[in-house]
Structure formats: C-alpha cells, structure tokens
Amino acid sequence: DGGITQSPKYLFRKEGQNVTLSCEQNLNHDAMYWYRQDPGQGLRLIYYSQIVNDFQKGDIAEGYSVSREKKESFPLTVTSAQKNPTAFYLCASKVRGAYEQYFGPGTRLTVT
C-alpha cells in the first residue's frame, strides 16, 4: 500500500524539549517537504529536500532542523528555539518533473 506516513498522529511535549516528527514515503519520490499549518493561515513551507543528503530552508525554517539520509525518510526536529511550536505539521513528496505534491496525514504537536 503506497503512500506517505507520519507518526505519531498526536504529540505532546513540554516547553524546552526538542521533538522529532517522522515522515516516510514508499512512492519513490525524489522531493520531500515539511509544512506547518495554523488556523486561518494556510500552509507555510519549513524545509524541503530534492535529493538525498541535501535540503533547503523554506519560509519559516528558524527553530527547525531536518535530515535526508535516505530517499524515503525526511524527519523534522522541532527545537526549543522555535517560539510557537504548537501546530499541525504536514509532510509532502513529489516526483522530480511533476508539479503536484502528495501529502501525509499530518502530526498535531502540542507544546505546553
């Protein structure tokens, strides 16, 4: 069953702790993306990666970090430097040469 998986679905952390969100795809897509969604603001790009071992900052990268050691995996770490980490996080991927992205089910992170 092909697709994009994100885990966990819900995540709770205390302020000051780093937390890593998982994103895995078995679609053999080259590019992967992380977005943050806040109510009424649409989606904002955090980081993206077009090939293994390479990634670029998006519009709101401060306080986040990523790695791309394998084609199928693109984990996102939300660090303690991120001032407002509570949000819904979406991972997406696409084939090189295509326009559209395909999204995972999302992880809702709550930091208190």
Added chain:
Amino acid sequence: AQSVTQLDSHVSVSEGTPVLLRCNYSSSYSPSLFWYVQHPNKGLQLLLKYTSAATLVKGINGFEAEFKKSETSFHLTKPSAHMSDAAEYFCVVSEESGGGADGLTFGKGTHLIIQP
C-alpha cells in the same frame, strides 16, 4: 512572485445545490494551479490540477475548475453538494517547473459548510 487569494473564508450551501469556491492568483509566468481538500485533522488530498492543457479541468468527486487567464481566476465548482463535501479547500499555485525550488504557494483556505 506568485500569490493566491481565496475570496471567501467560509461558504455555506444546502445539500443538493451548486458549490462555487473562488480563487484568484497572481503569477509572473504561466502557472500551474491546483485545488486540494482537507477534512478535519487529515492531510491534503489533490482534487484537480491545471498544467497548461485544457482550461476546464475535471477532478475527483464531481468537482471541476476553469482556468481563466484574462481574469486570473481558477474557481472550483460542483453541480450538487453532498454532505461529505464539508471540508477545507485550498487553492494552490506553482510557478516552478517540476524541478523547481520552493514548492507551492497556498491560499488561506475556504471552509465549505453543507446544510442538510
């Protein structure tokens, strides 16, 4: 730079009546345009896409959209609303080629409410 404006933050229709979700875009080049749907606490699902082929694009679940360059619009329509259509809808533009850099630009979303 590209941008997207969804003209209505909320749209409410009765079940069985037509749906119209409005989207205007700004782009320096020939854009690719998409509509995505998001049900509560779920990821985004691609409804349809325009990539410079036919201007009237048909998507899943009976939705369609028409690309109008002169009006810089890409409105989403459906002839008859169903209760299961209640969701958030996002209009999205991409100026980049498939190998481009920074992904897609999203509208802020339109919340579609279906009245029984």
